[in-house]
Amino acid sequence: MPSIKVNNCNFEYELAGKGRDIVFIHGEIHGMQYWEHQIKEFSRDFRCLTYNRRGHKGTEWTDYGFSLVNQAKDLEALIKELGIERPVIVALAFGTTVAVQYAIDNPDKVAGMVLGAWSELHDAPRYMEVWRAASERVAPVLEHEGREAMIDLLRREGGHNIYRVIPKQEGPFREKVIQMMASHPLEHYKRGMLEFGHSVPNLVPRFSQLDIPVLGLCGADDPYLDCPETLANMKNFKEAPSIPGAARYVNWQKPDEFNAAVRPFIEGCA
Template sequence: MQVNINGIDTRYVLSNEGGGPWLTFIHQLGGDLSVWDQLAGYFRDDFTVLRYDVRGHGATGVPDKPFSVADLSRDLATLLDALGAPHTHLVGMSMGGMVAQQFALDHPSRIDTLTLADTSAGTAPENRAVWDQRAATARREGMASLVPATLSRWLTPDFQAAHPEAVEQIREVLQHTSPAGYALACEALRDFNVQERLNEIRLPTLTVAGRHDTGTPPAATEFIAKSIEGAQYELLDAAHLAPIEQSHRFAALLETFLETRV
């Protein structure tokens, strides 16, 4: 399905077989809504599951000017308005976790629970250049040049060897991401920082990190958990895409977390 959100044609998939509470998933940089296929299938009997392609990704349009994570938060609010969802359980991974944090600060009354996976609350000054380099590489060389190093950060060698079909789907999405959209998102993440505001979040929060995540070390996610009162922190045997690599364990954690708050 497509809907125009803040001037950008946006793809979304709604699975509401169960007709239950809303549960929204936000994907990683260089991903799209398909990364949540398995988890959406797991929860759709009990929840109204929403997935969408963030601007510049998948089948959603690429803007012609820079945007911020705050803009991505506004996109989500507008999408929920368009679909008639007053509030939702919210799950964000990596870039999606940054959008979710911003949304929690911008629209706390619209979140039932907050789940943040493999994410950080901001980029340290010494790491800003990394985002600039990735953006420049995408624009200059295209996405193919970024694929090998990205997959090595995202998934452990054991998972890649055991699940080649899943890895190939993730690779295809990454390789076909718009270089311009990817670069603009890199620059948005470079400028994102809500570290000093995390204590404003007063929501039931689950945080999940991958033990082998080199791109966003577990300490970054643990910092978020320590900064949000009452937040739960879980460490999984995975790299950066922990909810995908450890999908059964993540689903069980999320199900238990949601059951206590629905």
């Protein structure tokens, strides 16, 4: 996997395909691997960039820089250095806040945006107590007992008492989510993710003023559903029908349905 150093951090990334540009941004304690089906599908017709955000597996650990503003600067630097031009940005969960901050800062450099499972955008503060409680359970286990012990904890309690976004139904997909969520540096669970989350302001008023095509969608079983009325005043926003049988990781869990919902939108972005 190639890497590139920008904004004083070394980022793991993937750039695939040719054509107009799409940038994919993962959420918090997530990873670029869950865009696998989108990269395979859209790189046939577009040039697709995805990367592991600051603090996450595969990207260099830094002791600073986790704020939303700085992570938007990370994105800006990656786009510049890799020659990405006026992309459609596809983001999930807390990754949507990075995408939106970038769009607010660079409204003429975004062709359109797909916001998946985007409740963090309108309700970031309520996640903080949940995250803090989860970190108090998870970080000591990782620190003192090791990563396998942390994975065992998530297998027992994930989706129930810790990280409600982990699917409750046993099976290969649940295990993939657990492995992803347990893969990051210890300090990110202890500090990085909380620093990032606490830095997210109310982005909706400024974002709503932008004249950018925006598509929102989520899984019908997502424990944190979108609230499209919060963007009702945005000129070119629309919320797609929720996808049955999918939860937080709608793009990973139901890739064919997700891709079919977003392809016409991406193709229509000038």
